[in-house]
Amino acid sequence: MSQEQLNEPEELQEVQEKEAVVGIEDEKEEGEEEREEEGEQGEGEEEDEGEDLLIYNEDLPVYSLDARHNLTEPINAMLNMNQPPSRSSSRGSRIFAEQTFLTAKEEQDLRNAKAFLMTASTKTGENLYDHLCDVLTEILSERHVDAVDTFEDISKNIKKYRFQPIKDTLQDMADPSLEMALAKIETKLLVKVDDEVDEREEEVESPLPNIMETAFYFEQCGIGIGREELFRVWVAMKHLVDSNPVQHVRFWGKILGTEQNYYIVETEYREGDQAEEEEDDEGEPEVAEAPKETAEEAEDEEAIVEDRVPKIDYKPPPPIPKEDKGSGTNKKTYFVCNEPGKPWIRLPLVNPIQIVIARQIKKYFTGRLDAPIITYPPFPGNEMNYLRAQIARISAGTQASIMGYYQFDEEEEEEEEGEVRDTYIENIDFDGLTMRELCESLNNWVHHTLHILPQGRCKWFNATAKTEEEIEEDEEEEREEMEEPQPEIGPPLLTPLSEDISLNGIIPWTLSASSSLIPQYAVAVLKSNLWPGASTFSTSRKFENIYLGWGHKAAAENYTPPLIPAPMEEYLDGPEVIEIDDPSPEQEAALRAEQQANAAAEEELEEEEEEEEEEA
Incomplete structure (x- = not known):
């Protein structure tokens, strides 16, 4: 069939493809006959050249490989191949067939080229x-469209996602993340205890409050730490209640730290079951005793009288004792933890000196209770004591309740008339206040925590008072009359918030409603401006206090450490240490003449006395 007789291009293409296949088969037979005659044998086991042939598939637009071979073999045949047979050329089949069979020299060149291509890179180790x-495997398997245009991108992706195994067989085991470790701790909170605990709960009513109900009201006010986090705190509080004989427990709040945070719980023990707390002397002011002088040192000091330094008359003020457990600043017991599920740690009792120094410094919490507090003035204790002092200050200044919810016990008032009342009881007859009354005036809100005096205590302590034994020992002649210090007095319990004094123009409180659109279901919100983060909500007879912040008091100006006190006078001013002007020559001559005249007068007086004695 001639070229002119083929009118359709499709028929021409089919004829060319059939001729290419026939040419490949004929050439293959001729090559096998020549190899048998010449007796060419490769070194070792030679691969069958017929198996290395590329077979052109009529149904596919690209060259496919025989399924019996590896995909890496086509490169050997393609290195010396000019180009694949073109569908538009009748010579393609002949060229393809001639370039398939290699001579000995061409085979050696092919091996050298292959060895060069298999040279490993010094950077990545790949070749x-x-x-x-x-x-090529990626292109043939995925059938990329326009592979010639995306060849570079395919090559880049293969290099990017190539797996590089670690050559070292000893691999370091990855430590679990903090979130995973914390999750394992929190899962223990969700494990139900034995039935014995349930029986004990039936006998004794649990003081655990319904925190989720409180969280609902705080959410209405835009205050809270999230329901999930608060639920974990709630479960952790249940474990605290089960392991301690507490009568009252309350979630005090959360103090933020630079490394970790503090979750704080306020508790009160039952009467008779109060746990014995260890007396921590870390916060007690230490008075250094002067070393006793030995006899030899005393003799040396008497011998050198001129060089003796005058003694310092300064005496440090007597230490103020801390208040007893269950009263004043130590009325409540506080437990803290960094995360729900971690063990609760009981904070020690607070000392007055710690509260006094805490008012003069401002330091962020780290979240580590044993962290040192390096400040000026020096704080007597570590971060555990500083945290306890700040909790006492925040509680005394921000814990508020509805007017009329608490009342004083009349019997106790009669017994302790004239003393500071520190206890109160719940008013059973209280019917609550309306929403309008709660949001209108601060007169309807009162403090139910004692005010802390400048001394650092809720009840003033006279440090200069002496006992009867000390008075008898002192002699009346040596007794120095000292003026009695004026006792410090603070506002009593259940004082209205309207009597609070503003600090440097800062209004103490902000009172508002949670919603102005639906006032009948709104909640009264009370926020402290002196202690940012302290909030209180109230609805009818229900209220609750919470603190969420950094534990610092607001200030109109930036914090400035106090100045160092002025140095004390070591020597008294006297003629021995006062400088005078040198005398002039005339003054020296006059003084010398006066001294000579005085000496002559004394000699004459002595001679007269001797003569009188001789005559007598």
Whole structure:
């Protein structure tokens, strides 16, 4: 069939493809006959050249490989191949067939080229031969459209996602993340205890409050730490209640730290079951005793009288004792933890000196109770004591309740008339206040925590008072009359918030409603401006206090450490240490003449006395 007789291009293409296949088969037979006659044998086991042939598939637009061979083999045949047979050329089949069979020289060149391509890189350890095989495998398996245009991108992706195994067989085990470790701790909170605990709960009513109900009201006010986090705190509080004989427990709040946070719980023990707390002397002011002088040192000091330094008359003020457990600043017991599920740690009792120094410094919490507090003035204790002092200050200044919810016990008032009342009882007859009354005036809100005096105590302590034994020991002649210090007095319990004094123009409180659109279901919100983060909500007879902040008091100006006190006078001013002007020559001559005249007068007086004695 001639070329002119073929009118359709499709028929022409089919004829060319059939001729290419026939040419490949004929050439293959001729090559096998020549190899048998010449007796060519490769070194070792030679691969069958017929198996290395590329077979052109009529149904596919690209060259496919025989399923019996590896995908890396086509490169060997393609290195010396000019180009694949073109569908538009009748010579393609002949060229393809001639270039398939290699001579000995061509085979050696092919091996050298292959060895060059398999040279490993000094940076990545990969070689070009394997990379080209991976690229071609990707192209043939995925059938990329316009592979010639995306060849570079395919090569880049293969290099990017190539797996590089670690050569060292000893691999370091990855430590679990903090979130995973914390999750394992919190899962223990969700494990139900035995039935014995349930029986004990039936006998004794649990003081655990319904925190989720409180969280609902705080959410209405835009205050809270989230229901999930608060639920974990709630479960952790249940474990605290089960392990301690507490009568009252309340979630005090959360103080933020630079490394970790503090979750704080306020508790009160039952009467007779109060746990014995260890007496921590870390916060007690230490008075250094002067070393006793030995006899030899005393003799040396008497011998050197001129060089003796005058004694310092300064005496430090007597230490103020801390208040007893269950009263004043130590009325409540506080437990803290960094995360719900971690063990609760009981904070020690607070000392007055710690509260006094805490008012003069401002330091962020780290979240580590044993962290040192390096400040000026020096704080007597670590972060555990500083945290306890700040809790006492915040509680005394921000814990508020509805007017009329608490009342004083009349019997106790009669017994302790004239003393500071520190206890109160709940008013059963209280019917609550309306929403309008709660949001209108601060007169309807009162403090139910004692005010802390400048001394650092809720009840003033006279440090200069002496006992009867000390008075008898002192002699009346040596007793120095000292003026009695004026006792410090603070506002009593259940004082209205309207009597609070503003600090440097800062209004103490902000009173508002949670919603102005639906006032009948709104909640009264009370926020402290002196202690940012302290909030209180109230609805009818229900209220609750919470603190969420950094534990610092607001200030109109930036914090400035106090100045160092002025140095004390070591020597008294006297003629021995006062400088005078040197005398002039005339003054020296006059003084010398006066001294000579006085000496002559004394000699004459002595001679007269001797003569009188001789005459007598």
